[in-house]
Amino acid sequence: MSAGILTFAVLSIIGIALAAVRAFRGSSQRAKLGKVALVKIAALPAGRGGPHRRDQPCAGRHDRRGALLGHARRRRRVRALGEDQPRRAVLPPRPPGAALALRQLLFGHRVTRIITVAAQLKLADAMDEMPRSVAAVAAAVGADAAALHRLLYALASIGLVTTSAPDQFALTPLGACLRSDAPHGLRSWALMESADYYQTAWDQLLTSVRSGAPAFESAVGQPFYDYLDRHPADGANFSQTMKEVTTVIVDAVLAAYDLASVQRVVDVGGGYGKLLTSLLQRYPAMRGVLLDTPAVIERARPQVQATPVADRCELVGGDFFADLPAGGDLYLLQRILMDHDDEASVRLLRNCHRAMTAQSRVHIIQIVLPSSEADAARHLLFDGAMSNLNMFVLGLGAERTERQYRALLASAGFTVTQIIPTRALMSIIEARPS
Template identity: 40%
Template sequence: MNDPSALTSLPGVTAPPPFVAMSQLIRGAYGSQLVGLAAKLGIADLLKSGPRSSEDLALAVGADAVALHRVLRGLVLYGVLAEVEGGRFALTPTGELLRTDAPMSLADFAIASHDIAQRSLVDLLEAVKNGVSPFEHAYQKGFFEHLMSERELGERFDRVMTSLSGMVADGLSSLYDFSSARRLVDVGGGRGHFLARILEANPELEGVLVDLPPVLPQAEVYLEAAGVRARCSTVAADFFDEVPPGGDIYLLSWVLHDWDDVRCGRILAACRRAMAGKGRLLVVEQLLPERVEENPAAIVGDLEMLVFLPGRERTLAEYRRLLEEGGFDVTRAVPIPSPFGGVLRSIIEATPRP
């Protein structure tokens, strides 16, 4: 979404007066709500063949034409739509990302955020005052537990993660040499999106996907569809307690940031026991910068963790401390460039301390 306030950071663009800037921030929720509503109504899919009037769109989605017209003009304000000749509306390049068939569609992300973020954000004050998860306070259950209980939402979140993990996995495969390894153990690998991409890029590598029992049937279906099932086994385990032995490389991708330091310690201890003093551990995470302007995307990611989960994003120094306390020595950290500029994620390589 194009947030008008973001334009103030561009070279040559004059920042608005403080009153205007603050007014834009206060009203920022309108933009995310409008985008989520547009995604739920399928507006972008209806406009992919060309501009249409608000009356025509209202008839197609079963909405009030006057109310929808006002929403569509709001989407123009946020750069999602454009007003064209004849009072019709058309997609902008930004709006194209709400098409469900777009190569990097954000439609599922917009709907999932619309459905759960706003309710959780209402309880953000509770998090700041008492250190509790706003999501858990609002829903009376954990984030992943909720996804498993709400099938449609869980599937939508799964599609979001498939898209994001694909970019990171491709970056990992291009930057990290797996040729000396025979078996890769993906700890907390979910439905197998990340592991499948790595196995596709490394045909001599075998994989082991470790996750809770309810996740594995879906993972097996996905790995079969990806054509790597013959080289990949699945193991039911709780990574707080145990991780299967026998791997040359153990992978924790987007796992540690979900949890507080104590539970991260339990995960790392389980990995350390499984590794028996040999092999490599790869931690793939988004690293917090020392200063906000060095990586604004990581700050946004950390706010998402604050809202949805008990974990947080961390600096490299904080991950180094966690790993050292878990019996590992960090050997290097390799940034994965984002196709949109900046750093997408980082690969932290560590080895078990003898």
């Protein structure tokens, strides 16, 4: 064999080997990405913030990386074919990881139904961290043992219960959030999510997205808060849900801001008063006014009276668009403005403005939507996006970005003095009369 042929053969073998290594790297990269997507989706039902938790692999980042890899590959392919070849506008899905991940997301409504049925059965109240037999749990909640067995397996698959033997199940900390007496529970939320009035509106999502018209009023026959006013059982469960959510976030909200200098606080649309009574307990010299609709205030009364701060808390039933108690040095609007469009929000803020003194301030406690995907707080995108769509379906307002809040407040005669993120999704937007 001549030296030239030998050199050619060696170079060919090296070339083939390099191509094989590149191909192997590419396929293992694809396999890795597919695996991340599956792990991420599998974690969805059990995770606090769904797939966008900061401490979990971030869907957007990996999807973008996948998209970039695909883009580079496509460019190479197009170059090989010649620039005049038509470009594909849409990336083909990456089988089978993408399809399997999508299939798991499609089970989302089953997951919700499984959890809400557990809440309706008060299953968590009949269980604790010690394993119990299916027969015993079925007898306690009045269910068919064989059917309940399947439900418990489904609940085990999403982390609400564990199973140590084929017919033995125990509650996990996640499942314990469905207990009626859980200090940070969400049983009322589960009941609200499955309530007829809520489902009927969500059933109209396709029509609403096509037409641009919100679903709730046409599906249920009246605006959201009118409906709650006229249906006391649903109204009471909604207020209880708001109280549950406040209980989950209140420590983070109170820890984010020192209010020791405040003497009189007005909680505008304060529901059952969880935020206000927590504030009054933290600051013994503070007095407060809880304002909500007359129906909500009547139901709030026994709840406030059961707290040690009832004597410092005045209850006012009214309409926050009509009149607000004057002279507070702090006005709280927690999860109020997302219920209203810009016009109504400005009206409400101007009402606050009228009731305030020059030294008063308003605290708007809301999710602040990230203004771009590059925003670090990706978990806010999940909660914010879900709430934003929910506001549309229910015919209410919208979640907003920082820029939108600043514009809204400026229109109502306020200047934003600071925006403080809290540990629990919400930010505090502080504004003072300009």
